[in-house]
Amino acid sequence: MAGDPTSGLGADGFDPIDFLERAVPVASNEDVTEMRELLVGTIEARGIDARVDDAGNTLASKGADPSQASTHLVFNTHIDTVSPHVPFSRKGDDRIRGRGSCDAKGPLSALLTAFFAVDPQESRLTLAVTPDEEVLSTGAAAIDLDADLYVVGEPTGLDVCPAARGRFQGTLTLSGTAAHAAEPESGANAVAGLEDALAAIRTFDDGRQPHPQLGSATLTPTTVTGGEATNQIPARCELVLDRRSVPPETAEGFRSELIAAVRGAVSADLGVEFSLTDRPSPFLEAFATDADHDLVRTLAAAAERAGGPGAVRPFTAATEASYFAPAPVVVFGPGELADDEGAVAHAEREYVAVADVRRAAAALTDAARRLVG
Template sequence: MTNDLRPVLDILNRLIAFPTVSDQSNAELVGFIAAYLDQLGVHAQIVPNASGEKLGLIAQIGPSVEGGVLLSGHTDVVTVEGQAWTSDPWVLTHREGKFYGRGTCDMKGFLALALAAVPQMLAAPLTRPVQLAFSYDEEIGCLGTQPILAALDAHQPRASAVIVGEPSLMTLVTGHKGGLGLKTRIMGKAAHSSRPDIGVSAIEAAARLIQWHQKETVQSQSQTTDNGFTPPYSTAGVGTIHGGIALNTIPENCVLESDIRFVPPDTAEDWIARYRREVKIVEATMIERHAGASITVDVPENIPALRPDPNGVAAQLVRRITEDNDDQMVSYQTEAGHFQAAGYSTVICGPGSIEQAHGQDEFISAAQLRHGQAFMKSLIQTLC
């Protein structure tokens, strides 16, 4: 493998042209990848969601034995709506050593690197396989990860290491925060604002729950340790609130959407249990005034933290390839937490910077793509 970027850029150009925003189908992109692999003699297993509109993909190069390395990435991207791009976000554009386009950094650059390396994988005398796992709907809660994990269990021997190629400037990331998305629906009792004695305000109940988020963050901050995360404590905050119909009406309904980012060893289960206990207390005070009052909590997003495992198989593998002996922690979430929760030794290492992800004029540099090429070359050699 040389430093010629043309094979990578040819594939990246095609991948960027598919506007795989999470509210749209990614079927055409996955079809392109499957056809590309098929031309090389590699069978791709398609993993559809329940509707068939979203597709994941798994594939394997090399002997069908355990102990290989799995390269994980997602095919969806965030919207460009409301952003003032200086070039077409769905056309790969080169300017001054940078390649612009939605998804170049997060994370179609990594997908292109992995796919461009497949011919070299096929030509190498691999003694352990390289596995590919490309998912959908990562950007809206890692919804495509569990079907991918089930497909891997059913169709491929178990890998000894998983590398999630999220943008990390090709440095080793061994830990990230976990994440919860909560949707809280509050039902009170409407009344004229002149008679609050006969109404039950859903917004007042929501205010108590908002305060709970604030208090939990402050308490977590007071217990902070030097753990490598920024900030080094768990955080809870309300992102949206909708309720009420008029200023002179006691609000009957209110909906909160909140976000919790927790540091290991905190768990999602602990945070959900604590929140539900507070909800029960608030709900009880409402029911005292109106038997029909209620609060329900849904958990549309639950992403496990990636717990640091600096001596794990995946970390040691990436250390050998990158010569990076640091243990970097990040505050964003990835599919890595799900892979680790399923028993895989997992780390993050991919091209590009998270600072470019999701913004206007997203880009990946030629230097980062070359770093990625060198990484793939060393990985192949390690598995021979």
């Protein structure tokens, strides 16, 4: 229709829905090789060089040399999905269903549309697609592009998300002294010490000011183990904690503060240790881009012109966007993490609306042309 910002998509020979219908049937929950081959072939079919680095990232660029580019914009998302694989289906014309349809092959289809459509001259546009976002993010951790702006494709309902909490995980260990349960005073009960430790955890964030975009951090006990026999004073207790952080907290800063808080709460005859879960890549830390930044305002306005809400809000899940901060970064894409019926991403009913993929493609194309085109 006249004035429709989604009209003309695919005029360069690329249709995001056609690509999405080929991508969703490809299982990429256990091995991304076939999906990566589809992506590389799609890029190279348009005469653009694509390379796969040692970390498994797919990289392609257009425009000026990095050393001479006036602005360098990066489009990022991932090709891996969670298990189990959910087969592709399309019922009618309104929704594409299957694993990865919204997380994140729908966003990838929209990003590809804009990447192919925009022709930067003095600026640079890079596509950087990672292989293991749902697991360890070793791909994203290895990306070192030193760019000016980043857009990360995730299901946001076409909202622009310039901030997200981080996620840390670790194990709190209380160590005591084993003894016969008939004479509890002869030992140091690690399980009993958990009562004071949990009190310290509940009050850990008391007095902290909420982040202006993300609100307050959360600290949640998730699993607990302790004791070896029902007639023995337990000498050891382990509690796993989930931390959803806000800036400027770091993983190491959280670890040291938590140890101090618990040490001050439990009995002196108990040992206190806290170990962050071992990872081959850094934790996904919190990030926040100024909501008034040109990247945020430009993409929000473009999303509204494309028929989306154009809202600016925090992203509710941890994301690889944190690896690109403190450079300006936003999360954006078609699809929803959850709708009125329940979970969508990572669920058996995962889907994305065809119209929203096209709107996202139009918004990204519009915004990229204004930022680097």
